[in-house]
Amino acid sequence: MSDSLFADAIQRLDLALKYVSISEDAIERLKFPKASLRVSVPVRMDDGSLRIFQGFRVRHDDTRGPTKGGIRYHPNVSLDEVKSLAFWMTFKCAALGIPFGGAKGGITLNPKELSRLELERLSRGYIDAIADFIGPDVDIPAPDVYTNPMIMGWMMDRYSTIRRQYTPAVVTGKPIELGGSLGRNTATATGAFAVINTMIPKFDRRPQDTTVAIQGFGNAGSVLAELLFHAGYKVVAISDSQGAVYDRTGLDIPSIRRYRESNKEMQAVYCQGSVCSIVERNRLTNAELLALDVDILIPAALENQITEANVNDIMAQFIFEVANGPITSSADRILEKKGIRVFPDILVNAGGVTVSYFEWVQNRSGWYWTAEEVDRRLQEKMIEETEKIWKMAQERSISMRSAAYVHALKRLGKSIDAKGTRNYFGRE
Numbered sequence: 184m185s186d187s188l189f190a191d192a193i194q195r196l197d198l199a200l201k202y203v204s205i206s207e208d209a210i211e212r213l214k215f216p217k218a219s220l221r222v223s224v225p226v227r228m229d230d231g232s233l234r235i236f237q238g239f240r241v242r243h244d245d246t247r248g249p250t251k252g253g254i255r256y257h258p259n260v261s262l263d264e265v266k267s268l269a270f271w272m273t274f275k276c277a278a279l280g281i282p283f284g285g286a287k288g289g290i291t292l293n294p295k296e297l298s299r300l301e302l303e304r305l306s307r308g309y310i311d312a313i314a315d316f317i318g319p320d321v322d323i324p325a326p327d328v329y330t331n332p333m334i335m336g337w338m339m340d341r342y343s344t345i346r347r348q349y350t351p352a353v354v355t356g357k358p359i360e361l362g363g364s365l366g367r368n369t370a371t372a373t374g375a376f377a378v379i380n381t382m383i384p385k386f387d388r389r390p391q392d393t394t395v396a397i398q399g400f401g402n403a404g405s406v407l408a409e410l411l412f413h414a415g416y417k418v419v420a421i422s423d424s425q426g427a428v429y430d431r432t433g434l435d436i437p438s439i440r441r442y443r444e445s446n447k448e449m450q451a452v453y454c455q456g457s458v459c460s461i462v463e464r465n466r467l468t469n470a471e472l473l474a475l476d477v478d479i480l481i482p483a484a485l486e487n488q489i490t491e492a493n494v495n496d497i498m499a500q501f502i503f504e505v506a507n508g509p510i511t512s513s514a515d516r517i518l519e520k521k522g523i524r525v526f527p528d529i530l531v532n533a534g535g536v537t538v539s540y541f542e543w544v545q546n547r548s549g550w551y552w553t554a555e556e557v558d559r560r561l562q563e564k565m566i567e568e569t570e571k572i573w574k575m576a577q578e579r580s581i582s583m584r585s586a587a588y589v590h591a592l593k594r595l596g597k598s599i600d601a602k603g604t605r606n607y608f609g610r611e
């Protein structure tokens with residue numbers, strides 16, 4: 184296996200190309216990001232010192248529209264990671280039929296070590312550094328790991344100041360008061376829940392007989408855990424960066440979420456209460472959670488969690504990828520051979536970007552939708568595209584991942600070819 188995440192991501196493209204005929208030019212184009220920006224962001228810290236942070240923004244492909252993708256604050260952020268995340272965004276938007284290309288951004292840091300004011304200065308400084316690279320018709324950021332609506336609000340405000348124009352459509356996932364969409368904060372989980380509810384009955388399973396383990400209890404994982412709980416699924420294990428907790432009779436997810444919410448320190452940006460300090464019994468490591476004998480495993484934290492090293496420990500029958508890239512391509516091949524059904528990130532977690540698209544449409548039109556309208560359109564989109572991908576997987580006897588890539592590639596290939604080779608590649 185290659186040690187580069189991007190090289191590994193490209194392997195998914197190569198695999199899907201066996202099942203779809205698109206022009207060589209289009210394929211070549213998709214193997215390289217359109218543009219990558221690396222910036223230094225100087226931040227005056229509360230103690231008066233100056234720290235320089237490394238930031239990135241990568242635009243992978245804009246054939247189908249302005250590029251779109253979140254911004255991550257994490258110690259492991261690198262150009263390789265951001266390129267891969269941008270690549271997946273291109274395929275996610277195409278798989279869902281959203282008129283956007285793919286992008287991603289990030290800053291390398293542990294945001295939990297910064298005060299709220301330091302975070303605000305960092306977020307505004309990042310926008311100062313990338314302002315010429317983004318825009319409502321060019322590239323539109325959103326939240327990802329360890330970023331949230333408050334940070335998106337600061338970013339939108341800073342961009343508007345630079346442009347001397349109120350520009351809500353430059354960023355999505357904003358606070359409602361600054362033009363955010365109802366339903367964006369829960370959209371990733373709601374979309375994943377729609378995929379699970381569409382797929383699980385096809386295997387003659389009922390929620391009440393189905394056990395679930397979820398790695399990651401943030402925006403995506405915690406909301407999804409609660410949706411599954413209310414639908415009758417037995418959520419037996421959850422985790423965060425501190426470790427996992429397990430109860431084979433099922434965890435009371437709403438109480439855990441309520442406890443965390445009520446104990447958030449008022450000034451803290453990141454929730455301080457780990458699930459491990461809330462549920463004190465049956466502690467596990469994250470590695471042990473992945474190996475639990477459950478029906479459904481949901482990685483909802485970071486990439487590269489299931490690799491060749493631990494793939495043979497996996498006992499779940501279904502894996503729904505809420506995180507981006509949680510399974511390496513070599514582990515994926517082994518899971519397929521073992522008959523474990525994997526539902527891919529570019530479909531399962533696409534609810535987030537779908538409602539981001541709705542937010543952008545609302546910002547552009549100045550007409551704001553009700554929560555019911557957002558939810559109705561999200562459900563419609565997620566179920567329709569899940570069914571199309573499932574049908575293709577059945578008809579061609581291929582994995583859901585390959586089917587999702589083929590589905591996306593067909594849309595991408597048509598758009599790339601429609602542009603014409605002369606225009607696109609500068610040929611005479």
Ligand SMILES: NC(=O)C1=CN([C@@H]2O[C@H](COP(=O)(O)OP(=O)(O)OC[C@H]3O[C@@H](n4cnc5c(N)ncnc54)[C@H](OP(=O)(O)O)[C@@H]3O)[C@@H](O)[C@H]2O)C=CC1
Pocket residue numbers: 326327328329330371398399400401402403404422423424425457469483484485486505506507532533535536
């Ligand atoms: N937010 C969105 O709209 C979308 C997110 N995604 C993807 O979903 C995944 C999660 O994102 P999101 O929920 O927004 O992020 P959050 O920042 O809200 O939450 C991240 C969660 O992952 C936990 N975590 C961090 N490191 C580890 C680790 N090493 N092992 C286990 N858990 C860990 C965190 O724990 P702790 O609280 O202890 O720090 C936290 O519970 C990411 O892959 C992201 O790219 C995909 C589409 C859209």
Ligand SMILES: O=C(O)CCC(=O)C(=O)O
Pocket residue numbers: 251252253254275323324325326327355356507532533535536537539
């Ligand atoms: O909402 C968006 O625009 C992008 C969300 C995101 O980063 C993702 O889907 O991975």
